[in-house]
Amino acid sequence: MFSKFVRRWCFPANTPIYSSPHLQRSWRMSMAQPLDRATLRAIAERALDEWDICATELELISISENTVFRIDTDTDETYALRIHRPDYHNLAELNSEQQWTAALKRAGIGVPLPRLTREGHGYATVPVPGSTETRHVGIVEWFEGVTLSSIIVQAPDMRTLALHFNQLGRIAARIHNQAVSWQVPEDFQRHAFDADGFMGDTPFWGPFWVLPELKASEREHILNTRRAIHRTLSDYGKGSEIYSLIHADLHPHNLLVNGDQLHVIDFDDSGFGWHQYELAVALDAYRKPPHFKVARDALIAGYRSERPLSDEAIELLPMFLLIRSLALLGWLHERPEHNKGDRVRNLIQSACKQAEALGI
Incomplete structure (x- = not known):
């Protein structure tokens, strides 16, 4: 061939x-300006208000395409909070990603499942402090390894x-x-x-x-x-x-x-x-x-x-x-x-x- x-x-x-x-x-x-660590942390803390999670620690893990924080909770559960970069995926595309990973999980493949907000959504849209911009934020289970x-x-x-x-x-x-x-x-x-x-x-x-x-x-x-x-x-x-x-x-x-x-x-x-x-x-x-x-x-x-x-x-x-x-x-x-x-x-x-x- x-x-x-x-x-x-x-x-x-x-x-x-x-x-x-x-x-x-x-x-x-993207015309959006890179955000400093303090602003990223403020976004993560604001996003946590949308979830029924009591965080005992919020640790910045990486800043690259997206920003990832590790969340430790009072129930000894651990999650990854991800702040998505702007202009790459819209909310419908992000929700579709979660639809597929949920289907992969049901098929027995080890992928992180999302933790839904109090309102049952996969993501929260959070304003950037001091700006008219927003960021989509999602939380998924944390995998050790x-x-x-x-x-x-x-x-x-x-x-x-x-x-x-x-x-x-x-x-x-x-x-x-x-x-x-x-x-x-x-x-x-x-x-x-x-x-x-x-x-x-x-x-x-x-x-x-x-x-x-x-x-x-x-x-x-x-x-x-x-x-x-x-x-x-x-x-x-x-x-x-x-x-x-x-x-x-x-x-x-x-x-x-x-x-x-x-x-x-x-x-x-x-x-x-x-x-x-x-x-x-x-x-x-x-x-x-x-x-x-x-x-x-x-x-x-x-x-x-x-x-x-x-x-x-x-x-x-x-x-x-x-x-x-x-x-x-x-x-x-x-x-x-x-x-x-x-x-x-x-x-x-x-x-x-x-x-x-x-x-x-």
């Missing part, structure tokens, strides 16, 4: 890309690495099994990582072809690659054997291990997409030999132990790894604060090399 798609890579450079208007997403960066990524770093040999990626492949397949069998509610709203979502005029994670770090020759190469991948994905289709709701950020940092339990966290990027992209995300940070082949083979073997995945589908994995690189370039374009050192330059060079290897 891959060779069949390769023959479609090359076509005139001025070939337009037509994006479906209802799928388009504005990729302008160690990230799978930190365990992999300490893996003493390739056999141990393979065991962990086999485990990751199994959980990815179980998520997809649930997704393809689940009747999506009528009011469900999530983005799509489809041809337009990745390579359209307004890709979900930003226009990777406008980065100022791109040289003229690289920009031309990237634009041709974008057109080629858009056409390939458009032709590929969205059958349930390859396409459904996906986590879309299922790398080892987002899996927590606690004894024999494995929990999946951070569904913020989840949406509709191809299953191979899920696997590409898992492999993205492990591309160097000899780790890549071991991790890839174990990931696929684990996946296939829970769910069928054809050889033809696997042949397209290199393309989805390239898509991941391009999506990350778009992500960095919208978040220049994360562009440190040679990160963008290295990623541009990697993307161009991957495209060349695919014959683009």
Whole structure:
């Protein structure tokens, strides 16, 4: 199958890309200003008034895409309070995320369940002190554990690495099994990582072809690659054997291990997409030999132990790894604060090399 798609890579450079208007997403960066720690804490404390929770401690855990606080309570229960960044998901999309995670939980997959407000809502919308802005705030159960990524770093040999990626492949397949069998509610709203979502005029994670770090020759190469991948994905289709709701950020940092339990966290990027992209995300940070082949083979073997995945589908994995690189370039374009050192330059060079290897 891959060779069949390769023959479609090359076509005139001025070939337009037509994006479906209802799928388009504005990729302008949020105009909201970053909030300091005192303001974030004030938002968290105000949000707690909406829940029937008596917090004994509120600890700031992380400030990145979203802000996370740990809540300890007088009943010895522990929760994670998450302040969502503006302009990424609206309230309907956030509620849909909770609908899916609740369905995954019912299917036996370890995901955090939300704690509802006194009014029975999944989120509270809280004003930002001294501003006309608001933030959506949600609370979910807290999972103790160690990230799978930190365990992999300490893996003493390739056999141990393979065991962990086999485990990751199994959980990815179980998520997809649930997704393809689940009747999506009528009011469900999530983005799509489809041809337009990745390579359209307004890709979900930003226009990777406008980065100022791109040289003229690289920009031309990237634009041709974008057109080629858009056409390939458009032709590929969205059958349930390859396409459904996906986590879309299922790398080892987002899996927590606690004894024999494995929990999946951070569904913020989840949406509709191809299953191979899920696997590409898992492999993205492990591309160097000899780790890549071991991790890839174990990931696929684990996946296939829970769910069928054809050889033809696997042949397209290199393309989805390239898509991941391009999506990350778009992500960095919208978040220049994360562009440190040679990160963008290295990623541009990697993307161009991957495209060349695919014959683009």
